[in-house]
Amino acid sequence: MNPAMTAAAPLAETSGQARCPYLVVRDPDTVRDVLHRPADFSPANALVAVTTLAGPALRVLQRVGFALPPVLASNDTDSHAGIRKVVAGFFTPATVAAMEPRIRELAQEAARNAADRLDASGQVDLVQAVAAFPPAVVMLELLGLPVRDLPDLKRWGLDSMELFWGWPDEDRQLELAHSAADFYVWLRKLVAEAVAAPGRNLFKSLAGHGLSTPELCSLGYFLLIAGQETTTQLISTTLFRLLEGSAPVTWTDADTEGGSRAMVRHVLATESSVPTWRRVAAHETKLGDGLIPAGTEILLELSGNRITAPAPAMAAQAARPGQTRGPGLVFGSGIHRCLGAKLAELEAAIVVQEAALALPEVLLQNYRPDWIRLLSFQAPRTVTVESRE
Numbered sequence: 001m002n003p004a005m006t007a008a009a010p011l012a013e014t015s016g017q018a019r020c021p022y023l024v025v026r027d028p029d030t031v032r033d034v035l036h037r038p039a040d041f042s043p044a045n046a047l048v049a050v051t052t053l054a055g056p057a058l059r060v061l062q063r064v065g066f067a068l069p070p071v072l073a074s075n076d077t078d079s080h081a082g083i084r085k086v087v088a089g090f091f092t093p094a095t096v097a098a099m100e101p102r103i104r105e106l107a108q109e110a111a112r113n114a115a116d117r118l119d120a121s122g123q124v125d126l127v128q129a130v131a132a133f134p135p136a137v138v139m140l141e142l143l144g145l146p147v148r149d150l151p152d153l154k155r156w157g158l159d160s161m162e163l164f165w166g167w168p169d170e171d172r173q174l175e176l177a178h179s180a181a182d183f184y185v186w187l188r189k190l191v192a193e194a195v196a197a198p199g200r201n202l203f204k205s206l207a208g209h210g211l212s213t214p215e216l217c218s219l220g221y222f223l224l225i226a227g228q229e230t231t232t233q234l235i236s237t238t239l240f241r242l243l244e245g246s247a248p249v250t251w252t253d254a255d256t257e258g259g260s261r262a263m264v265r266h267v268l269a270t271e272s273s274v275p276t277w278r279r280v281a282a283h284e285t286k287l288g289d290g291l292i293p294a295g296t297e298i299l300l301e302l303s304g305n306r307i308t309a310p311a312p313a314m315a316a317q318a319a320r321p322g323q324t325r326g327p328g329l330v331f332g333s334g335i336h337r338c339l340g341a342k343l344a345e346l347e348a349a350i351v352v353q354e355a356a357l358a359l360p361e362v363l364l365q366n367y368r369p370d371w372i373r374l375l376s377f378q379a380p381r382t383v384t385v386e387s388r389e
């Protein structure tokens, strides 16, 4: 087997004896090769639950008609290109650039609120205060959708990530399935409303392109999570590493545009919020020197993480010439490359910069917070700070 691949990496720190059911591909050139051969390596498994869901959880989902037909991220048919074009129309470089003042306004407001909370109570969790909401507001505004129910949306997003990319036991699956069902019912109402609303919005444009209601809900389910929670998590890790003092950029330097941008890029390269992504071999095919059997599930390493390798090993790999995991791969590559890459980097840099400007004299209160550690998502759950004096 090619040394850049291994099928025996530990599944996760918490999974005891479990072995990884994926062929893990680490070498950046091989990862790129897989991503650029969608006919050989299909994205059809992108949204398949990592843990097989048990009957009770499945019944909760079935009762509300929950379904995720392939539309965008998991679509390996010819319809992908046309749908992607419609969605991309909402995230053009010009649209994203024009959004910058609004992003800064939201980031400043959040940073001010965080400073007020710090004054009032002596501590503040920056995940909730600055990282959580600006990406959600920006995404909904860009998509032409109403900005409402944000705390629910944040909770549903995290729960669905755990349901589909985590290792929940049966009891937890049931809780998470109820949350996913609530999200789906909310989404179906939103889709119906949006399709009939005046003006331009994502669901109306896609309905015009011929998508059915289940397809619109499937796309909404993915995008309303992928389009904001991943950015929240990138901001959370960036804030944590800055305040922990383990980063090449200091908290003081992060208050400039260049400093915060460099730090966001560093986190993307070393421990992005989406450190891995999946593909499945559509048929028997060659990869490097190896022959990959049809149906092989593949886990592509896009950035450092604690799922497929311990962090120090990743650092060593990343340091080898030609092995750097820069933002070149962290947003995927090829026909499914992330449509929100520019937006996510911009948002993260602005939110981090405004937080560093508004909170110059803070100390990290908890150096060992609980982390979200799912197959394809990672971030500290809290970044709690207190005043320096």
Ligand code: HEM
Binding pocket: 035, 043, 072, 073, 074, 084, 087, 091, 139, 223, 226, 227, 228, 230, 231, 234, 272, 273, 274, 276, 277, 302, 330, 331, 332, 333, 334, 335, 336, 337, 338, 339, 340, 341, 343, 344, 345
């Ligand atoms: C730090 C934040 C983000 C990261 C790390 C990230 C990462 C990724 C990755 C790894 C993929 C899979 C690419 C592939 O299969 O080749 C992806 C797909 C996608 N992302 Fe992101 N993403 C982020 C934020 C966003 C945002 C903010 C949006 C939109 C507002 C977005 C929209 C999408 C879409 C629509 C796809 C599917 C594209 C397709 O299948 O054609 N993402 N993202």
